[in-house]
Structure formats: C-alpha cells, structure tokens
Amino acid sequence: MRQAKVKTYAKINMVLNCLYKRDDGYHEISSIMQAISLHDNINLKPAGEIILNSNSTLIPLDEKNFAFKAAQLVISKYPSIKGVEIYIDKKIPIEAGLAGGSTNAAGVILGMNKLFNLKMTTSEMIEVAEQIGSDVPFGIIGPTALSTGRGTNVSPIPEAPLLWVVLLKPDFGVSTPKVYSNMKEQMFEKTDNIKGFLGALERKDQDYILGNLVNTLEKSTFALYPKVQEIKDFFIRNTKHSLMAGSGPTVFALFPNEIEAINFKDSIPPDYGKAYLAQTIDSKEIHERVIIDEKEN
Structure with missing residues (x-):
C-alpha cells in the first residue's frame, strides 16, 4: 500500500524573547528557531477513518494529540479523504520544550499533502498549522525561522551554520x-x-x-x-x-x-x-x- 514516511525534527530556540502580555491573554514573543537532527518518524497510510498509534505509551491517541487534530483539519478541508492511519515512532522526549508534538502535527500535514496529492502550497499548509498550535507552522517551514506575535507568525531566515x-x-x-x-x-x-x-x-x-x-x-x-x-x-x-x-x-x-x-x-x-x-x-x-x-x- 502507498504510504508516506516523514521525519519530524525537534526544535530549539536560539533566541526566545517574551516581550509583554497582550490584551488577548497571549504573550507577544520574538524568537529565532532552529531544527535539529533529533527526530520522530511518522508513517501515514490511507484508511477509512483516522487511526493513531505510537511506540510511546505517554502520548494521547485521540484528538488531544496534535497529529490527530492535524489529520482532522486536512480531512475537513478535503472531504474526499475518508481517513488516514498514522504511526508515530517517538524519539523526541515528551514534554521537553522541543516542540515534538507540534512538529508531529506539521509532519502529518506535510505527509498527507504528498500521500493524497493535495498540492497544498506552503501558505495553505501554514493556514492549517496555525489552527493547531504556536510551534506547528515552524514545523512546516524549517530549518531556521523567525517567529513573532504569539508564535504563529513564522518566516524563513538564513540558515544557521552547522553546530x-x-x-x-x-x-x-x-x-x-x-x-x-x-x-x-x-x-x-x-x-x-x-x-x-x-x-x-x-x-x-x-x-x-x-x-x-x-x-x-x-x-x-x-x-x-x-x-x-x-x-x-x-x-x-x-x-x-x-x-x-x-x-x-x-x-x-x-x-x-x-x-x-x-x-x-x-x-x-x-x-x-x-x-x-x-x-x-x-x-x-x-x-x-x-x-x-x-x-x-
């Protein structure tokens, strides 16, 4: 069966400025983010519904998981897709501040785009990512990016040297x-x-x-x-x-x-x-x- 295999990379912030608390309750930030080689592996296959499994017992396997939510949003945008089977091989530690769950969600968007030949542009994928969480758009762009606002305004910048x-x-x-x-x-x-x-x-x-x-x-x-x-x-x-x-x-x-x-x-x-x-x-x-x-x- 045709499947998509996606590497989803952990993220570090080389600069993370918390500037002030906004009127909407979020905090205004400016951040320079960098992808690193530590990564999870995600496999995606067509299915009749959304099925999420993992080697980790520490992550939720329902809509509480950003990857599951990403699949829901892509399917709502393209109703001809009935479902997708997702397997996440976790290597990025959980609750670590490394955006593992967020980059998993980005990986599902990227993978489904290729698996189902959706031909979404980067901008369209970012629009989906923004609905999930602050770090998810970075997972679409990478490897080095500037993040502003509450974290969802992300733009590519010159790549960092090898470190x-x-x-x-x-x-x-x-x-x-x-x-x-x-x-x-x-x-x-x-x-x-x-x-x-x-x-x-x-x-x-x-x-x-x-x-x-x-x-x-x-x-x-x-x-x-x-x-x-x-x-x-x-x-x-x-x-x-x-x-x-x-x-x-x-x-x-x-x-x-x-x-x-x-x-x-x-x-x-x-x-x-x-x-x-x-x-x-x-x-x-x-x-x-x-x-x-x-x-x-």
Whole structure:
C-alpha cells in the first residue's frame, strides 16, 4: 500500500524573547528557531477513518494529540479523504520544550499533502498549522525561522551554520501555561536582539551566534522548577554556550565541533536525566523529510 514516511525534527530556540502580555491573554514573543537532527518518524497510510498509534505509551491517541487534530483539519478541508492511519515512532522526549508534538502535527500535514496529492502550497499548509498550535507552522517551514506575535507568525531566515547540540531532558515536565503566567514585568526582554542575530546568520558568524543565546522564559521556569536551574548551572560551569529550550525543562549546549559535544555529553551526571546528541540541520534535510513509498505490503 502507498504510504508516506516523514521525519519530524525537534526544535530549539536560539533566541526566545517574551516581550509583554497582550490584551488577548497571549504573550507577544520574538524568537529565532532552529531544527535539529533529533527526530520522530511518522508513517501515514490511507484508511477509512483516522487511526493513531505510537511506540510511546505517554502520548494521547485521540484528538488531544496534535497529529490527530492535524489529520482532522486536512480531512475537513478535503472531504474526499475518508481517513488516514498514522504511526508515530517517538524519539523526541515528551514534554521537553522541543516542540515534538507540534512538529508531529506539521509532519502529518506535510505527509498527507504528498500521500493524497493535495498540492497544498506552503501558505495553505501554514493556514492549517496555525489552527493547531504556536510551534506547528515552524514545523512546516524549517530549518531556521523567525517567529513573532504569539508564535504563529513564522518566516524563513538564513540558515544557521552547522553546530553540534547536546540536550539534557530531566525526568519531569513543566507546565508551559504556568511558566508564561508566572512572567513578571521585570522578566520581559527590553532590548532588540533579533536584528543582530539575523545579521550573524546572514554572515554565518558562528562566534556571534554562540555568544548571544537568549531565553527570557528561563527566569520564570527557574523560579517554578529549581531543578532546571541546577541543570543549567551545571551546563554553565562546563560549557561556554548553553540555554533552556522553550519553556523547559530541557537544557542544551551548542558546540562548534563533534568531539567537544561528545566529551561534554559523556560528563553529564546520569541522575540529571537523559542526554541526547544532535546537530543543526539545513534546507536539504527539510526538503527530503517526506518520502512516498509505493511498495505493496
């Protein structure tokens, strides 16, 4: 049976500015997001209804899952599609601040577009993605993007240079709504750091990129979850360039070469959580993430 195979990549924020709370209750942000090689694998097949399965027992298998919701929205747009069978092979840790669920949803949109020959444009796929969650449009665009507004206004920007990434996911999650609601006026970012970072990406200025990582949500998350600050402190003592991912609890460090990254990963105390090694990806990997398999099963 014809099927689509999709790689859905984890996301880190190299810059994440929480600027102020908007009148609609959301927070205004500006963020530079980067896809990394850590990824889930999704298989999609035509079916008579939406069927979702996974190797993970930690994710919902109904409309609470962004991937399921993505399939519902695509089918509502194209009613000739009766259903789709989705299998998610999870490798990205759950509740990690790495947008795993969001990029799964984007993968379903991308995969269904190819599987059913829908010929949706990128803009049309983003319109679907925006209805699901703030990070889902990034999963359509990748590998490097600027996000503004409440996070759904996403535009491609010059790709980051190749960097190695070591991530540490502790054995607990954090509540993203709680992190945002805990943001106080003095925690909001007051400086415009986006323009300089965009210039560095254009120049492929690795030193500037590594030296100007920012996440204003750290202050809020650290106050609520002191263990995350303990992990970040360990990273600061042992690496030059580290940051919390999204609203946490994952902390990551960036390295210019693989050897440094491996040596640091091997030094992380096991009781802090699970460590991962990855690297930034480029547009070639984004363009090749959906494969159509015509083989008969």
